[in-house]
Amino acid sequence: ANKMDRDIENAILKTIVAFCNTKGGELLIGVADDKSIVGIEHDGFPNEDKFQLHLRNLLMDRIVSSVAEFVEFRMVTIGDKTICHVTCKQSKRQEIWLKPDKNSPELFYVRMGPSSTELQPRQALAYIKEHFEQ
Numbered sequence: 001a002n003k004m005d006r007d008i009e010n011a012i013l014k015t016i017v018a019f020c021n022t023k024g025g026e027l028l029i030g031v032a033d034d035k036s037i038v039g040i041e042h043d044g045f046p047n048e049d050k051f052q053l054h055l056r057n058l059l060m061d062r063i064v065s066s067v068a069e070f071v072e073f074r075m076v077t078i079g080d081k082t083i084c085h086v087t088c089k090q091s092k093r094q095e096i097w098l099k100p101d102k103n104s105p106e107l108f109y110v111r112m113g114p115s116s117t118e119l120q121p122r123q124a125l126a127y128i129k130e131h132f133e134q
Contacts, residue, residue, distance in 0.1 A: 005043070010100050012055075012086075013062055018109040018116035019088035020070045020096040021131075025111065029055075030083030039081030048075045048082060055084065064097040064106050095128045 012029060019025035030039045045051040052075070059067055073086040097106035108124040109116045119127055 006101075008043070009058055009062075010098070013058060013098050013100075014107075014109050014116045014118075016059070016067065016071060016086065016088055017063060017096050017098045018111040020067055020091045021109060021127075022090065022111035024070075024088050024090040027086040027088070028083055029086060030081065037078055037081045037083060039083060040075075041082065051075075051084065062099050062101075064099055065091075065094045067091075067096060070096075091132070093133050095124075095132055 012027065015025075015027050019027070030037065030042065032038050040048070040051045043051075045054065052073070055073060059071060067088075070089045070091050071086065073084050076083050076085050095108065097108055099106050108119050108127075110119060110127060111117070
């Protein structure tokens with residue numbers, strides 16, 4: 001979007017939540033759907049530190065249940081572009097929820113094939129009972 005964008009932020013957070021609630025996974029921020037490398041510079045961050053601080057704050061503020069032990073990220077330079085490689089581990093003890101903004105309810109996502117899918121409350125409850133240690 002050539003700027004910070006809440007829709008892109010939520011798409012990233014949704015994917016991270018879904019990976020943690022399922023089998024883990026990897027996400028490349030700064031790579032377009034067509035696999036072209038646009039870099040984090042495309043979003044208007046002045047440097048890597050500002051980007052990493054912003055991502056850390058999003059993880060802390062908008063994901064319910066800390067993901068600190070499940071999510072790692074590092075910056076990678078390819079040519080003259082910088083991307084962020086996010087590695088998510090599966091959470092086995094606690095479910096992870098996304099709060100898209102401060103006035104919305106928490107949402108539960110899992111990974112189904114190549115997409116992050118929101119489960120409705122009844123589906124989420126059944127999934128949680130089956131997949132997390134009680």
